Amino acid sequence: MIKKKGFSLIVVLVFMLVLSACSSEEPASGEKEKKDGKLSGTLTVWVHPYVASDLKDKQSAVFEKMAADFNKEHPDVKVKFEEIPWANREQKILTALAADQGPDVFYLIPDMMGQFAEKGVLTPLTDLLGDFDKEDFPESSLEAVTYKEELYGLPILHEVIANVYNTKILEEIGGSKDKLPTTWKEYEALAEKAVEKGYFARSYEGGNTLNATLYPLIWQAGGDIIDKDGKVVINSEKSVKAFETLNEWYKNGWIPKDSINTIDHFASFLEGKIFSTGATGLTLSTLKNREFTDYVLGPPLKGEKQLTFGTTGMFVVPSNSKNKEAAAQLIKYMTNTENSTAFNELTKYIPPRESASSLYDNDPEMKLMTDWVKYTKPGVIHPVARDILPKVQAEVQAMMEGKKSPKEAADAAANAIQTEIDKQ
Template identity: 50%
Template sequence: MQRKIRFLVLLLMMGLVLAACKSEGKETSGTGGDGEVSGEITVWAHPYTAGPETESTMWDEMIASYEDEFDVKVNFETIPWDNRDQKILTALASNNGPDVFYAIPDQMPQYAEEGMLLNLDPYLEDNDMDDFVDTALVATKWKDKTYGLPILQEASTFFYNVDVIKAIGEDPNNLPKTWDEFEEWAEKAKANGFYAMSYPGGGSMNGTLYPWLWQAGGDVITEDNEVLLNSPEGLESFEFINNMYQKEWIPKDSITAMEHNALWLGGDILAVMGSANLIAELQNSDFNFVISPPLINKEQLTYGTTGMFVVPSNSDNPDAAAEFVKTITNAENQRIFNTTTRFIPARESAKDIFDNDEYMSQIASNTQYALPGVIHPKGRSIMPLIGAELQAMMAGKKTPQEAIDAAEKAIEEELGK
């Protein structure tokens, strides 16, 4: 997969050079030389719900709000999630791609580092940037430049089984706030025949290591390729995970498991990490649950993705594309989009759509703590390297220090490629 992407990036860079030659002298620093935009643009987005008809109505309304203001025709296309990287890179390399497309945090820095994205900062002077949630903007920036505007966020946190809380003699109205308090509950859960939490060790670091690492005050890597993982804070997070496994607070298959849905829904687990999508599932099954804010150690942080729209640097109409991104991420369109998709708006003022929804408003209040992962071109490729060392540690083949030493070395080798 990585070789294919590198090859496609090479093709893309050739396409960008040709596009730059074609468009030399073209105004790209604002809304055209005369302050107006015109022409047409092509927009690619993905399906965000299971209801294409509902989404079609949503996009019609959002696009109309743009076309009513600008003399620009929008050609909109929904593309599947599968193989999206290859589709986007191939289209852009052939100079036949969209003018606007949807990106997630581990795509943006890869594309930005290769010169594939338009710097949006010159277009944002009249945009209300202060209304965006600070953590949402983290995902849109690479080396002090803004390459996207966010339309949605998520925030993962603990969902607790109320019946299990009561079975261990605790109060569902007084949930753990710190690591120490959670460990006390974990001990009680184990003593009463329950697991404390689900740990899907075969999955993404975003749902396993990173929240604990950030809460411990640690981090993974900087924009300048300094590896930060192997630190006292990083070691504390490795030790915490190892302690959970060795004390059997988490299921035996946690080393490689992708989920523990059967155990959770069967009432065998005290807590799982989840976000807005878990709410509807639990409500539909009449599951008795409560939601907590993220835990605190040195920091109160968690993981939550950010979805954004970006403009490729070889767009034939960058001014119109930039204005489109600004329009569909304004507060009103964020209300329309997130009411339909049930994500959390990335603008504070648009979160009022969930004011009367007990659970969604709780998730919305947690986005202030939600980091979007490791924002780095190698963010995706270093995950399995770290995961392999955590698995070796949990299996008893390495100490936490040996595992984090090996993870640091593996990351450095990956950066050197």
């Protein structure tokens, strides 16, 4: 995680660079990148390891196919894919952009987009993309890549966090694979029986991102973190209900004692110690690879609302790219139906395009995941979304340690968020 002072300095440097570029007397990048009216030059694309190491060659092949498709229409543009690790990616991207050495296209998620866009680090793509089959993307997909009515990327993947249940425990407590819980009330009835039998009810990796831990509980309770008008509501009555529920789970032994700061309970689920855990497409793939069959997939739960976290991965163009028009056109090829299908089939994410929605028709579990995309929220879309994560997490941990009540933790989290907003 980047330190606040260093992060602010990097953002300031990037912003100054953008302003300098805009005021330069140099010709516009669109003039530089065309040769005889055709797109030309070199595009560098930064991607991540979306698959396990043993599938690295297959991932490379998917990206090479994207470039090949693009070059059929734009043969004078050379496309280079470079892989960077997930760790510290924000710092690496911003540092590179500040030094004018960054990529022309890179991968981003919604809770980073607002921050990057607000500081002028991203290029609005609304005009550059032209016709891009807009009607093929569900409204929720486009909302996740839009900030202040400007489109900043095109989506390549969806993710859904659902639930998996240990079927041996389910059977032991009198549950049924044919009648899995859909509401908090139904879930809690089964969870209580599991705890009585000596199991933990569910995983809670408190050291993990809030998108996978606290935030879904807040949304299910009918609350939010920052509303659409920019008002901090994490300490509203409904949001506090999520804090109270989590605190009760911990005090009553429903989640493991290390839930305050652990980042991995999956091993405990495989060992049969935990009744349920969160699951994505990658989780399901891992279970199959390990030949673990004692599980069943269940839907996101409903408190007041049936919601869960599910990021929307997108490709974007930085504002200091020298080849913006070509970069925007490349993104269209990378995210078209054929390439989106190939990418998601390999990575076990869900294609954002309606025309690719049949990908998992022969995979019942992933078909369910695809159906549940409608229950997902992409996180907090606001310039402070990433900055507030450690601050809110610290208040949740203080609550679980017994140092603060749920309401006190929620109020402190709200104050921390407002402080970050006031700095903008």
